[in-house]
Amino acid sequence: MKKLEEMFRLQQRLNDETNGVKWREGVTKHGKIINWKRCIVMETAELIDSFSWKHWKNIAGGIDFENIKIEMVDIWHFVMSYILRFHVPQEAAKLAYATMKVSAVKLPTSWSEADNARIETLLEPFEDLMALALIKTDDVAYREELLEQFWECVDAVGLGFDELYRLYIGKNALNQFRQMHGYKEGTYLKVWNGREDNVVMQEILAERPDITYDGLMDALEAAYATVSGKE
Numbered sequence: 001m002k003k004l005e006e007m008f009r010l011q012q013r014l015n016d017e018t019n020g021v022k023w024r025e026g027v028t029k030h031g032k033i034i035n036w037k038r039c040i041v042m043e044t045a046e047l048i049d050s051f052s053w054k055h056w057k058n059i060a061g062g063i064d065f066e067n068i069k070i071e072m073v074d075i076w077h078f079v080m081s082y083i084l085r086f087h088v089p090q091e092a093a094k095l096a097y098a099t100m101k102v103s104a105v106k107l108p109t110s111w112s113e114a115d116n117a118r119i120e121t122l123l124e125p126f127e128d129l130m131a132l133a134l135i136k137t138d139d140v141a142y143r144e145e146l147l148e149q150f151w152e153c154v155d156a157v158g159l160g161f162d163e164l165y166r167l168y169i170g171k172n173a174l175n176q177f178r179q180m181h182g183y184k185e186g187t188y189l190k191v192w193n194g195r196e197d198n199v200v201m202q203e204i205l206a207e208r209p210d211i212t213y214d215g216l217m218d219a220l221e222a223a224y225a226t227v228s229g230k231e
């Protein structure tokens with residue numbers, strides 16, 4: 001519950017900073033219309049494309065598990081943003097907690113010929129999420145249903161809440177860190193002593209699975225301080 005609320009707070013801050021304070025009204029500071037539910041649809045499509053579902057292409061292909069996880073985190077950004085239009089982070093966290101659900105469908109950990117035959121079943125949780133996100137309703141019952149379906153997808157993927165949390169804070173922290181260190185100005189160094197910043201971040205997360213957001217920011221700070229070639 002604490003971790004959920006933390007993620008909603010981080011997402012709220014990210015939206016305030018990148019879209020301006022009026023994002024809840026559905027418009028960015030540049031006057032662009034925001035449609036979070038369409039974002040969910042499109043990210044879910046990216047997830048589905050991690051399966052080689054196309055009958056005319058790459059017919060013997062398998063499944064890109066790493067990318068599926070990345071897309072689940074992308075979807076999570078947009079699900080949280082959508083929920084935050086209607087709820088403050090504390091309330092949003094309660095709603096998200098109350099709707100957690102397991103899935104009857106679970107993706108296999110390695111792909112086999114037999115999985116190709118049941119691909120329609122394996123894609124069901126994601127297509128259900130997509131279908132829900134296309135419905136033009138926003139009432140509370142609908143929001144709960146959308147969250148439930150999101151958790152079903154998380155479970156189908158075999159992601160686990162703690163891993164979702166780690167991946168989310170990792171992505172958010174790195175974005176924040178880059179902004180703080182001159183990403184927009186072009187002075188940020190993405191390669192840290194021969195390794196990309198996101199690789200360093202993944203290592204920190206792997207070494208310290210219980211790390212908090214602030215702990216991660218401190219660890220990034222310490223690692224970046226050792227980078228040579230910067231002012």
Ligand code: MG
Pocket residue numbers: none
């Ligand atoms: Mg095309």
Ligand code: MG
Pocket residue numbers: 043046070071074
């Ligand atoms: Mg994506």
